[in-house]
Amino acid sequence: xxxxxxxxxxxxxxxxxxxxxxxxxxxxxxxxxxxxxxxxxxxxxxxxxxxxxxxxxxxxxxxxxxxxxxxxxxxxxxxxxxxxxxxxxxxxxxxxxxxxxxxxxxxxxxxxxxxxxxxxxxxxxxxxxxxxxxxxxxxxxxxxxxxxxxxxxxxxxxxxxxxxxxxxxxxxxxxxxxxxxxxxxxxxxxxxxxxxxxxxxxxxxxxxxxxxxxxxxxxxxxxxxxxxxxxxxxxxxxxxxxxxxxxxxxxxxxxxxxxxxxxxxxxxxxxxxxxxxxxxxxxxxxxxxxxxxxxxxxxxxxxxxxxxxxxxxxxxxxxxxxxxxxxxxxxxxxxxxxxxxxxxxxxxxxxxxxxxxxxxxxxxxxxxxxxxxxxxxxxxxxxxxxxxxxxxxxxxxxxxx
Numbered sequence: 001x002x003x004x005x006x007x008x009x010x011x012x013x014x015x016x017x018x019x020x021x022x023x024x025x026x027x028x029x030x031x032x033x034x035x036x037x038x039x040x041x042x043x044x045x046x047x048x049x050x051x052x053x054x055x056x057x058x059x060x061x062x063x064x065x066x067x068x069x070x071x072x073x074x075x076x077x078x079x080x081x082x083x084x085x086x087x088x089x090x091x092x093x094x095x096x097x098x099x100x101x102x103x104x105x106x107x108x109x110x111x112x113x114x115x116x117x118x119x120x121x122x123x124x125x126x127x128x129x130x131x132x133x134x135x136x137x138x139x140x141x142x143x144x145x146x147x148x149x150x151x152x153x154x155x156x157x158x159x160x161x162x163x164x165x166x167x168x169x170x171x172x173x174x175x176x177x178x179x180x181x182x183x184x185x186x187x188x189x190x191x192x193x194x195x196x197x198x199x200x201x202x203x204x205x206x207x208x209x210x211x212x213x214x215x216x217x218x219x220x221x222x223x224x225x226x227x228x229x230x231x232x233x234x235x236x237x238x239x240x241x242x243x244x245x246x247x248x249x250x251x252x253x254x255x256x257x258x259x260x261x262x263x264x265x266x267x268x269x270x271x272x273x274x275x276x277x278x279x280x281x282x283x284x285x286x287x288x289x290x291x292x293x294x295x296x297x298x299x300x301x302x303x304x305x306x307x308x309x310x311x312x313x314x315x316x317x318x319x320x321x322x323x324x325x326x327x328x329x330x331x332x333x334x335x336x337x338x339x340x341x342x343x344x345x346x347x348x349x350x351x352x353x354x355x356x357x358x359x360x361x362x363x364x365x366x367x368x369x370x371x372x373x374x375x376x377x378x379x380x381x382x383x384x385x386x387x388x389x390x391x392x393x394x395x396x397x398x399x400x401x
Contacts, residue, residue, distance in 0.1 A: 001026050001099070003058050005380035006050040006088065008042055012373035014334060017304050018042065019364065020084075022091040023380075024058055028098050031362055032091035033306035034275050040080035041087070046379045048072065049084045054383025059099065061092045063389045065281060070391045078253035082278060089279030090310050094359035103357025104313035108284060115351040116315035118326045119152035119196055119221070120145055121302060128329040138181030139188025148328065151350030152194035152221060157181050158211055162202035170207045175214045182218050194221040197244075201228040201251070205238050212242040222247045222269060229261070236266045247271050250300040254278045255285045262293045269322055273300035274310050287318040296322035305335045308345065309360040316354045326352060339364045 005023040018041065020032035034041045052068050065085070072081040097104050105111050122141065124131035133141040134155045145153055161174040170178075185193055197220055199208065208226045215223070222245045227235050229249035239246040246267040252258050254277060258270065270290045274283045287297050301311040301324055308331065315324040331345035340363050343353045355361030368374070 001028070001057060001059065003053050003056050003383075005378055006045065006053060007376065007378040008045055009368070010038065010042075010375045011368070011371060012375075014304070014338075018087070019304070019306060019338075020045065020087040020091055021364075022053075022058060022088060022095060024095060028058075028095050030058065030091035030093070030095035030098070031306050031360060031364060032087035032089070032094070032275075033303055033310075034083045034087040035303040035307065037080065037083070041083045042377065044072075044080040045084035045087070046377055048081055049088055050379035051384040053088060054379065054381055055386035056383065058092050058095045060389075061089065061096065061281060064092065065089055065279065067385070067389050067391070069278075078257065082253055083276055086275050086277065086279040086282075089281065090274065090306065090360070093280050093310075094362075097357055097359025101358050103355065104280070104310070104360055105316045105354065106357070108280075108313065108317040111316040111354065112319045113316060113321070115348075115353060116312055117321070117323045117350055118150070118347060118352050119154055119194065119323050120150045120347075121154045121198075121325055121327050123302070123327050123329050125327075125329040126333040128332050130329050134181050137184060139184035142185045142189045142193045145328070146189060146192060149347040149349055150328065151192070152196065152323065153185075154196035154198050154224070154325070155181060156198040156200060158197075159200050159202055162207075165207075167203040167207060170203070170210060175211065178211070179214060179218075182215070182220075186218060191219060195219075196221045196224060196247075198224045199226045201225045201249075203227065205234050208238060209241060212238075212244055216243055220244045224271065225249050225251070229257075232261055232264055232266045236264055239267055245269055247298055250276070252277070254282055255289055258286050258289060262289060262295060265293070268295070269298060270295050271298040271300055274314060275303055275307050276300075280310060280314060283314050284318065287314075287320060291320040294320075296320050298322045299324040301325040302327055302330075304330070305339050305341050305345075305362050306360060308335070309341060309355050309362045312352060312354050313360065315352075324352065337365070338368055 002025045007021040009019040022030040122130040122134050158178040224247040229251040247269040248267040250273050299311045311324045
């Protein structure tokens with residue numbers, strides 16, 4: 001079996017998202033996905049990754065991943081190139097599952113749990129406006145989430161106050177305003193709802209410590225990305241001064257960037273994103289590395305149905321899983337528009353069901369390929385590096401990169 005084409009699909013209605021389709025000469029098509037900073041990802045996908053993948057055996061996932069990584073290491077791998085590689089790598093696992101008629105979690109070695117714990121990130125899309133709702137009445141939103149079986153929610157009530165001071169100072173009045181939705185949740189549903197606080201690395205340590213002191217009486221589940229991941233020592237110092245567990249960081253890419261974080265014991269909970277960090281295989285390696293430090297893992301999951309399916313299979317497999325992020329506003333609105341996922345996404349008692357497969361268990365709806373707002377790009381042909389698995393003297397092969 002050979003890779004004959006790598007295709008990217010983008011729709012104007014979903015500008016943060018691209019779907020990658022990897023085509024093979026026996027008719028199998030694997031699905032991958034990437035989110036955010038799409039122009040750079042598209043350039044890397046068709047300009048760098050696809051020429052190295054075309055003509056290769058799609059079942060040689062490890063060999064192909066290492067060959068491409070060998071190429072993209074030259075100029076800083078942890079950006080657009082890695083996002084593109086992650087999308088293709090996920091599609092290769094989907095092909096393997098379809099080839100063997102097995103769900104992804106079986107290919108990884110099976111399940112450690114029969115359902116996946118989740119929290120809801122309160123974003124809005126279409127008719128499901130969870131973001132606006134937690135600004136209007138977070139207590140009412142908490143009741144709505146509980147009615148949908150969701151037992152944990154994440155909001156970011158302090159972000160807006162960082163803009164004026166560039167995150168260098170937050171006033172007592174701003175702290176009080178930021179606490180309003182948290183108080184509304186506790187007043188409305190008590191401790192029936194877990195509350196996670198996203199910080200989007202907006203603050204310096206003095207400011208985030210002030211925020212944390214104000215939050216501690218409310219039994220907060222976690223504080224996520226309290227500072228940018230380039231400051232591991234500051235984050236560690238902060239994590240030792242608060243009783244609230246710290247989560248970090250979706251900003252880290254591949255096991256090599258997580259190694260220092262774990263060696264320094266920076267945060268109590270790790271987070272990673274399979275569509276950014278190198279893919280499914282790399283997520284498992286990061287989880288295994290974290291397990292050696294007794295650190296649980298959150299899977300960042302704010303993309304489309306393909307990203308969601310990958311996170312579900314990984315969540316079923318990884319023993320040290322904390323939770324998988326999910327977005328009600330997405331899976332209740334555009335997931336069914338884009339494709340079919342079996343079973344359909346639904347939360348029961350704070351948990352999500354695991355897709356059945358084969359592969360990821362996602363099929364793109366046929367009408368998505370006929371939409372007027374579709375932009376499509378395809379790379380096909382023999383590729384530049386058929387059969388190669390290592391670079392060696394890269395100057396010996398003209399235009400290999």
